[in-house]
Amino acid sequence: MSITYLEAIREAQAHALRDDPRVFIYGQDVGAFGGAFKATKNLQKEFPGRVLDSPISEDAMVGLAVGAAIEGMRPIIEMQFADFSTVGFNQIVNQASTLFWRTNVPCPITVRLPFGGTSGSGPFHSQCIEAIYAHYPGLVVLTPATVEDAYSMLLGAVAVNDPVIFCEHKFLYYHLKAEKLPSEALPIGKARIAREGRDLTIVTYSAMVHEALVAATELATEGWEIEVVDLRSIKPLDTDTVMASVARTGRLLCVGEAWPWGGVTAEVIARVTSEGYGLLDAPPQRLNAKDTPVPYHPNLWAAHRPTSRSVAAAARNLLRT
Amino acid sequence: MSITYLEAIREAQAHALRDDPRVFIYGQDVGAFGGAFKATKNLQKEFPGRVLDSPISEDAMVGLAVGAAIEGMRPIIEMQFADFSTVGFNQIVNQASTLFWRTNVPCPITVRLPFGGTSGSGPFHSQCIEAIYAHYPGLVVLTPATVEDAYSMLLGAVAVNDPVIFCEHKFLYYHLKAEKLPSEALPIGKARIAREGRDLTIVTYSAMVHEALVAATELATEGWEIEVVDLRSIKPLDTDTVMASVARTGRLLCVGEAWPWGGVTAEVIARVTSEGYGLLDAPPQRLNAKDTPVPYHPNLWAAHRPTSRSVAAAARNLLRT
Amino acid sequence: MSQTVTESHTDGQIGSASDLHLAAFRFMLWARLLDEKFATLYRAGKIHGGVFLGRGQEALSAAIGVHLNKTDVFAPLIRDAAGRLAFGEPIIDAVRTYMGSALGPMRGRDGNVHRGKPQDGYLPMISHLGAMISVVNGVLFARRMKGIKGIVGAACLGEGATSTGAFHEALNQAAVEKLPLVLVVANNQFSYSTPNDRQFACADLAHKAVGYGVEAHSVAGNDFAACMEVVGRAVARARAGHGPQLVVADLLRLCGHGEHDDAGYIPPDMKNSPLGRDCMKLAEEFLLKKKFTDAAQIAVWRSEAVREIEDAVAQVQREPAPDPFAENWTALATENLSEGRE
């Protein structure tokens, strides 16, 4: 038996619905249809009345979730694509994220964002906008890179007493497989050493973890030992694990699929250089997508986002510094 | 005669309306009333049919501006408060910002965001969300800190052939005065040395420039010469001017009124450390607002955002490193 | 005040029509005087930020407040001091929030009209117009999932807020879910300075209802008796399971948008029209005419209200301001996930 990243997300939701009567799922086509990506397949049948189709109203979807959370429920909202969350943006960043701080009443909602690039998806079905949410106080932003994390972190997200932006990468949905679901997991907020090394640290998250791992394998044939840190959570960001890795390797390359201005790569570098300046033997480097919308044609798309090849090239440059 | 930052914004709009028949202004209460802050006072009378009240529909306001821009106009949209732009977010970041890239048709719109904290304004009338816009490709994000820049950069914004997010700081509206309007200005995209120094560089923008200048004056009495760089534009960000300053001083403190995760301070540090690592004699530091919504009570507000005092303290620490 | 006024308002279970009318009137009176106190404090520079009054809109606001039970849900907006009191808000909570007291429900973190207690079904508004409606939907939706019946949720807004996408999505959502939502639109002819002909083009906002498949109710918003009747009917319809109710009340605000605004844009003609009549006066006339009470009693209530308000203000002025060093500076309930604290 093997299970995909997407199935893990479905299983986590089934698990949450089974274990906790406060959980329900609300989103476009999540009901009988099972969702645009089938992440809620059969759940409406298994859990009648708790998996509901919403109108095409992202603002009201999130607003409803906040109201339900006030009432003690733990709603899961599925955005059909992360890109459409911009229409529900206000309720996320001004309603959900401020509720606890204003009133002392927690807002345990999980907003699932199928995000990230896949070939041929174009500018409005490919975006990586995790940094937008991470910038706002009051939100937890998770970016699982593995099947195991997709499962356990989604369970964790539902359990957390705060609004969680759960960024699940569409590129990993079908590609990524595991033998079985995990019974244990790192806590939410902790980064993971995805591969150990001593020459250079690549800090990254989500789909880019796999590009980094491929790059690391390639560089291993050239004699380099690359350490890959999978952030798992970009807010909070596990600075300690990152710093410990940089302390070992002395070199830092941050890789993100998002746009270059600001974002995770800037934040990681700012933290490492301000708090752990002496650890670095060379200037920290970063690699992001290009500063344009995400292109449709596969040729352009492949050049727009970082790939194992461009990661390896950036790492090689940095190793030579 | 003296002119305030707010009056400069009004004058720039009057100037733009006078000089260019393609310019019009659209926003809530901007007409006969002259806008919530009076930034369009008398303009409807002076320019009949070209200064129009909009319904409370931020999404449609921006959408209309994009359509008008396609048709060759140069609309200015006034958001009543920057905080409400989250409701027009999608049209800004997905419609306006992508138009040129997708179609080769420019989208010269100016979105004016009265932003930033003032005492007693609370979580929804104080936000600094410039970084949200800077993260997206296809937008220019301006943050004038002086009366002169408010004027000339707004004229520049209207002239630019791309969507400009014009962040005008409400705290500066009435406080800041100049003798007269400038006839010359630095180009859009260039940073400015607001004060020269040789011991430490403070990179900042908008209202925080003034906190930094006060801090610099205070530190001067202690014998330190602080250089203050006013970014003026956060996207594009004038890395060259920042690097040249850091090359002179060897020390970098980035100050922003926005929330700590990501944003301008992270971006500046990421650029300086990756491109000009050798220039630094000490770890770069940053100072931001706290990671909560902006509080209402003046006591809390004063502790939430950086002030001349906390800037001076951070600078002193860094000077001692 | 919370005692005196709410006495006769035992959780919506008020005996006769006259009792309910009297209760509503007293909330109106308290609200008017409380608002006036805030205006005075504002002019004296004692309040940080803006002050927003409900002057002229108290009848409508009180009418919705008194028809709600404590177990209902209420999302008032900026002009709802009366409704808030009627829903059970103690005066001191209002004063503490305006003064930024650390002891208030918002602990100085948010201020003025941005107050509430979500755990009591009393939702604190965010500023973004229209945004509270779907939150009310969510509470109602959750309660239905939990099997709780017979409750309603009310959301108040101005006519300007009907132009927001949030209003539309939420009303449609409530209609699809057939939630017991009562949406009370105070059409005071202006949104800030913007007149209705720049805000919408339908002949009557109540005409919107049919496009959502919800029931509509129109009322003269300064006519106290009419507000009581129509709002009461709308709440009853929602409570009885007839789905969302849209109440549209025509009236005028007898003040500026906020106390910084002189409302010079309201034409004198309009002020002198029936729309501009003061609901307080009409309510008083109605109660006297019906002999529900007499002028002496009203005078007593008025002085009670003044005293309670003065007491509350005096008390709050002695209370501690929030202490930044006592703040934990995190926006998360899950403390171990919060970062960026110093």
Next chain:
Amino acid sequence: MSQTVTESHTDGQIGSASDLHLAAFRFMLWARLLDEKFATLYRAGKIHGGVFLGRGQEALSAAIGVHLNKTDVFAPLIRDAAGRLAFGEPIIDAVRTYMGSALGPMRGRDGNVHRGKPQDGYLPMISHLGAMISVVNGVLFARRMKGIKGIVGAACLGEGATSTGAFHEALNQAAVEKLPLVLVVANNQFSYSTPNDRQFACADLAHKAVGYGVEAHSVAGNDFAACMEVVGRAVARARAGHGPQLVVADLLRLCGHGEHDDAGYIPPDMKNSPLGRDCMKLAEEFLLKKKFTDAAQIAVWRSEAVREIEDAVAQVQREPAPDPFAENWTALATENLSEGRE
């Protein structure tokens, strides 16, 4: 194709009703065959990303297209191949966009149904439903400022998109400005898989019009003759200065949401009801009955269409794919303000 079909469509100035009907029918035919070609290419793995068809909706789409002039504004949505062709889009532009050709209007940057030429009043959709309407408003608004008269702007959408805040804000905005907007809602009973009872609760979407103060038109969306008449009337009303027009057409899409979807959620009953009748067939029957044309002529058109489509595809398949090294990788028109290029 752009020649053959648009010949008889000389910028809306088509002589007789029969001419206009024939033109519309030919656009429908071309669109149906073009869509089918895309479906075939999709199944063969020749198209990156999704393919979205207008099958069953061609009559409505063509009706709006043929009633627009070249100087009008058009914002089609995903099921409007027919309307696009009628508005003047050359087949090759559609093919190039689907195939991601560097020579297409979107240069491989955007794909499939995301195509247009804003400078020609032909607006390329972004994916966010409802978002194009206010952009159409903006073009109309600007033209009015410039003194241009007699034009209209049409925006197409599905019934699901009426639930978006963007739809509401934009329709209200158009009503306030009294813009010549024609909003064509194809109510195909499902938004993706979601049936109408989970999308809205009004008895008829046309009932929304009164709440905005705009005129409404209902039509059976698969009835070719009715679509031509009703859409024609709506466009004429808008052009004559009667403000926004809402057209609601009932129909069924005779395909999946995209070609990856088998539409198993559409009940057979519905497919077999009058709603499920194919507009192509009805159109053909109408034209034959009216003797506007004959079967032989239609067969000729069909083979012409097939040939032109095959030619276009063959041509595009030989065209260069976009070259990442030839891209300037900036999203700004102002090159000297762009950053982050390598």
